Amino acid sequence: MAYGGKPQPMKGIRQLADHLDISIGTVSRALNGKPDVNEETRKRVLAAAEQLGYVANQSGRSLRQGTTNVIGLMIQSSRETVENSDNFFLTVTGGLQSVFSRHNLDLIMLPCPNDEDPYEYLKRMVARRVVDAMIISETQRIDKRFDLLAKAKIPFAALGRSLSIGQHPWADLDFDGVANCAVDRLVAHGHRRIAISTPASDINLGFVFVEGYRRALERHGIHYDPALVIRAKSSEQGGYQVADELLSLEERPTAVILIYELMAIGLYRRMMEAGIIPGRDIAVVGFREAPRAKFLQPPLTCFRTSLYDLGVELAEILLSAMPAYGHIYPKTRRQTIWSLELIPGESDSFQLATTK
Amino acid sequence: MAYGGKPQPMKGIRQLADHLDISIGTVSRALNGKPDVNEETRKRVLAAAEQLGYVANQSGRSLRQGTTNVIGLMIQSSRETVENSDNFFLTVTGGLQSVFSRHNLDLIMLPCPNDEDPYEYLKRMVARRVVDAMIISETQRIDKRFDLLAKAKIPFAALGRSLSIGQHPWADLDFDGVANCAVDRLVAHGHRRIAISTPASDINLGFVFVEGYRRALERHGIHYDPALVIRAKSSEQGGYQVADELLSLEERPTAVILIYELMAIGLYRRMMEAGIIPGRDIAVVGFREAPRAKFLQPPLTCFRTSLYDLGVELAEILLSAMPAYGHIYPKTRRQTIWSLELIPGESDSFQLATTK
DNA sequence: ACGCGCTCCGTAAACGTTTACGATACTATG
DNA sequence: CATAGTATCGTAAACGTTTACGGAGCGCGT
Numbered sequence: 001m002a003y004g005g006k007p008q009p010m011k012g013i014r015q016l017a018d019h020l021d022i023s024i025g026t027v028s029r030a031l032n033g034k035p036d037v038n039e040e041t042r043k044r045v046l047a048a049a050e051q052l053g054y055v056a057n058q059s060g061r062s063l064r065q066g067t068t069n070v071i072g073l074m075i076q077s078s079r080e081t082v083e084n085s086d087n088f089f090l091t092v093t094g095g096l097q098s099v100f101s102r103h104n105l106d107l108i109m110l111p112c113p114n115d116e117d118p119y120e121y122l123k124r125m126v127a128r129r130v131v132d133a134m135i136i137s138e139t140q141r142i143d144k145r146f147d148l149l150a151k152a153k154i155p156f157a158a159l160g161r162s163l164s165i166g167q168h169p170w171a172d173l174d175f176d177g178v179a180n181c182a183v184d185r186l187v188a189h190g191h192r193r194i195a196i197s198t199p200a201s202d203i204n205l206g207f208v209f210v211e212g213y214r215r216a217l218e219r220h221g222i223h224y225d226p227a228l229v230i231r232a233k234s235s236e237q238g239g240y241q242v243a244d245e246l247l248s249l250e251e252r253p254t255a256v257i258l259i260y261e262l263m264a265i266g267l268y269r270r271m272m273e274a275g276i277i278p279g280r281d282i283a284v285v286g287f288r289e290a291p292r293a294k295f296l297q298p299p300l301t302c303f304r305t306s307l308y309d310l311g312v313e314l315a316e317i318l319l320s321a322m323p324a325y326g327h328i329y330p331k332t333r334r335q336t337i338w339s340l341e342l343i344p345g346e347s348d349s350f351q352l353a354t355t356k
Numbered sequence: 357m358a359y360g361g362k363p364q365p366m367k368g369i370r371q372l373a374d375h376l377d378i379s380i381g382t383v384s385r386a387l388n389g390k391p392d393v394n395e396e397t398r399k400r401v402l403a404a405a406e407q408l409g410y411v412a413n414q415s416g417r418s419l420r421q422g423t424t425n426v427i428g429l430m431i432q433s434s435r436e437t438v439e440n441s442d443n444f445f446l447t448v449t450g451g452l453q454s455v456f457s458r459h460n461l462d463l464i465m466l467p468c469p470n471d472e473d474p475y476e477y478l479k480r481m482v483a484r485r486v487v488d489a490m491i492i493s494e495t496q497r498i499d500k501r502f503d504l505l506a507k508a509k510i511p512f513a514a515l516g517r518s519l520s521i522g523q524h525p526w527a528d529l530d531f532d533g534v535a536n537c538a539v540d541r542l543v544a545h546g547h548r549r550i551a552i553s554t555p556a557s558d559i560n561l562g563f564v565f566v567e568g569y570r571r572a573l574e575r576h577g578i579h580y581d582p583a584l585v586i587r588a589k590s591s592e593q594g595g596y597q598v599a600d601e602l603l604s605l606e607e608r609p610t611a612v613i614l615i616y617e618l619m620a621i622g623l624y625r626r627m628m629e630a631g632i633i634p635g636r637d638i639a640v641v642g643f644r645e646a647p648r649a650k651f652l653q654p655p656l657t658c659f660r661t662s663l664y665d666l667g668v669e670l671a672e673i674l675l676s677a678m679p680a681y682g683h684i685y686p687k688t689r690r691q692t693i694w695s696l697e698l699i700p701g702e703s704d705s706f707q708l709a710t711t712k
Numbered sequence: 713a714c715g716c717g718c719t720c721c722g723t724a725a726a727c728g729t730t731t732a733c734g735a736t737a738c739t740a741t742g
Numbered sequence: 743c744a745t746a747g748t749a750t751c752g753t754a755a756a757c758g759t760t761t762a763c764g765g766a767g768c769g770c771g772t
Contacts, residue, residue, distance in 0.1 A: 011758090012757090012758050012759080013758065013759065013760095014758075022721085022722095023721065023722045023723080024722085024723095024758095024759090025721075025722060025723075025724090025760080025761075026720080026721055026722075028759070028760060028761080029721090029760085029761085032760080034760095034761090036719080036720065036721075037719095037720070037721080038719080038720060038721085041720085041721090053479075053483065054483075055479075055480060055483030055484055056484070056758080056759070056760095057419075057484065057485050057757090057758050057759070058415075058484035058485060058486045058759095059414075059415045059416075059418045059419040059424070059485065059486075059757080059758075059759085060415075060419055060727090060757070060758030060759035060760085061758075061759050061760075062415045062727090062759090063413070063415035063416050063419050063726095063727045063728065063729085063757090063758080063759070063760095064726070064727050064758080064759045064760045064761085065727085065759080065760065065761095066727075068415070075446075089446075090431075090445075090467070093467050094467075094469075094470060097467065097469040097470075098469070098470075098471070101469050101471065101472065106466075106481075107467060108464045108465065108466055108467075109464065109465035109466075109467060110462075110464055110465075111446070111449050111450075111453065111463065111464075111465060113450075113453040113454070113457050114450060114453075114454075115454070115457065116457070123409075123411075124411060125462075127409065127410075127411030128411055128412070128413065128414035129413050129414060129415065130414045130415075130426075236651070265651040268651070269651065295592075295621040295624070295625065295652075296651075367728090368727090368728050368729080369728065369729065369730095370728075378751085378752095379751065379752045379753075380728095380729090380752085380753095381730080381731075381751075381752060381753075381754090382750080382751055382752075384729070384730060384731080385730085385731085385751090388730080390730095390731090392749075392750065392751075393749095393750070393751080394749080394750060394751085397750085397751090412728080412729070412730095413727090413728050413729070414729095415727080415728070415729085416727070416728030416729035416730085416757090417728075417729050417730075418729090418757090419727090419728080419729070419730095419756090419757045419758065419759085420728080420729045420730045420731085420756070420757050421729080421730065421731095421757085422757075
């Protein structure tokens with residue numbers, strides 16, 4: 001007598017139970033695949049849920065379970081990043097999700113507003129307990145967020161290294177390896193005076209990049225000259241500015257390594273304006289591969305990698321740090337340096353004539 | 357006697373209340389700025405919350421209130437989009453947040469996994485009641501998501517038009533306006549045979565784009581030839597392919613309008629390979645402005661707009677559709693076409709000699 | 713007949729908030 | 743002094759789940 005009426009408005013598991021004339025507990029067990037339920041009734045419950053479009057309210061569930069089945073990826077959308085992130089995050093996200101979805105985990109991206117302090121933003125998100133675990137990106141050289149997450153006892157992994165990172169898990173592009181390879185290549189072509197560009201901000205990858213460059217120079221017995229380290233934004237304008245600064249140096253370098261491929265556009269233009277031809281008068285090496293690198297004339301020498309696979313790796317690293325999944329993903333390789341493959345172009349392929 | 361011990365582990369408002377020797381209700385009222393609380397005690401509560409790092413558990417709060425203070429932005433991260441979205445979403449997101457943050461609303465991005473049906477994904481997210489309102493993007497020509505959201509009675513706005521949109525609010529780039537302007541310009545330069553590129557997928561913007569193009573042609577008394585509408589991916593490779601198809605036409609067009617600026621890179625290259633010089637032998641007009649458009653030789657004629665401000669507009673449109681904010685944002689202009697400004701380059705500036 | 717184990721299901725407590733309601737103390741007013 | 747009004751606070755219910763616990767029914771061996 002309780003059922004048979006018009007379809008109730010479906011406000012929760014209560015209505016579903018009433019409709020089936022079954023207790024609320026049994027419905028919950030049936031939906032969640034618990035063992036203590038007849039296969040026959042489980043089928044009925046699942047069918048009714050499908051038909052009535054019932055999906056468990058997330059708030060109620062996570063309040064009870066203390067878990068949300070959500071992983072957060074924090075990004076700082078609109079600072080310097082927005083100029084150069086390209087599809088970096090979306091591609092990495094694809095890899096992350098391919099792993100998470102296997103475990104019924106949902107990934108959400110948490111873009112920190114540009115008028116809010118990233119640390120405070122993260123604190124807020126963490127304290128609200130809206131995610132089970134966290135991935136942070138664009139790590140600073142000194143980054144208080146690591147302490148915050150550790151103290152909050154929330155599992156996390158970082159996309160990018162940091163001095164503050166300790167034993168925490170991370171994955172990062174091989175910035176020093178790339179810088180190293182670029183220097184080797186340039187030195188082999190006869191260059192001794194090599195400039196490098198790095199972001200103006202405190203993002204750690206810049207330091208790692210320059211550090212790899214410095215060590216490579218030392219290995220070749222070349223003096224490290226801080227004047228050749230140019231801080232600039234990772235954009236076309238930044239590249240233009242780098243060229244500007246290089247041109248103003250009294251002892252002009254014969255090669256330059258850019259931390260972001262897009263900068264080559266501006267650099268090429270400024271050099272051309274000054275009558276200096278990239279690939280003939282100055283060697284240029286970029287960083288990540290991108291379509292326009294192929295278009296530049298001469299084509300830019302740069303480095304390729306699969307950001308999707310980097311996402312896969314990072315997801316596994318994070319899961320191995322989560323108690324509930326630690327048994328599936330071994331605790332090995334919790335800190336991964338992601339290598340890139342050299343794509344030789346023609347922007348640095350000339351042999352330097354011994355000048356001076 | 358109840359307090360003064362060591363700092364409790366701070367599990368919730370309960371501990372905070374105990375620590376202050378105040379009732380749990382008063383603490384809640386104090387934190388939420390309710391009137392029925394002494395200013396003196398409110399200060400004590402706020403101070404203690406700050407000191408102990410208390411932030412309300414989101415699950416408990418939204419379970420009780422039936423509201424989450426979260427707006428979702430759904431994106432399909434890794435389909436065709438990932439090739440061409442550039443920083444489109446991150447930039448729009450910046451604008452969205454600048455509005456939402458004024459109302460203590462948090463924006464989260466919900467990237468639909470590429471192996472999941474977007475409709476099912478959205479259904480899941482909506483049913484879980486994890487957001488108060490929703491923004492959907494990359495709208496298809498026929499898009500079932502509108503029905504879904506309307507039936508679920510969840511406020512929403514769309515970034516992009518659709519045939520399924522009815523009276524629902526949206527904001528969209530002025531695709532037909534751009535196509536219109538491009539045709540006008542090309543016709544003024546003597547072109548009569550004008551090709552256009554459009555995405556291969558069912559995303560609606562392609563249809564709007566071509567429709568604007570078709571109407572502009574008609575206005576000039578030019579026959580609309582379906583053979584000149586080339587479907588291709590919005591990437592460099594897509595541009596290469598467009599050029600390929602144009603070259604294979606018996607009656608070759610003298611101008612081409614691209615729906616995505618990046619395609620110009622591939623198109624330029626393929627044209628050059630065939631000995632055809634863009635800006636001299638064929639006119640090219642691109643769509644959104646991007647740094648590389650300036651670098652292309654000859655510079656690409658394209659269109660500029662502020663995606664950030666588009667985000668601001670879209671946020672206001674959404675808020676005006678939410679009951680709790682409708683009184684702040686008037687119900688006017690719930691469907692907005694976002695205009696773009698022509699950036700003349702040299703890729704289409706030559707006057708066509710009357711051939712044939 | 714009895715007890716035991718097993719399968720299946722209902723009951724109720726608990727998760728952390730917010731908020732309607734009532735209680736208390738104090739002030740002002742007659 | 744009695745009463746009404748006001749400011750402040752405590753109490754408890756409610757939100758929608760999950761899950762520990764116990765109970766009912768049944769089959770089976772002794």
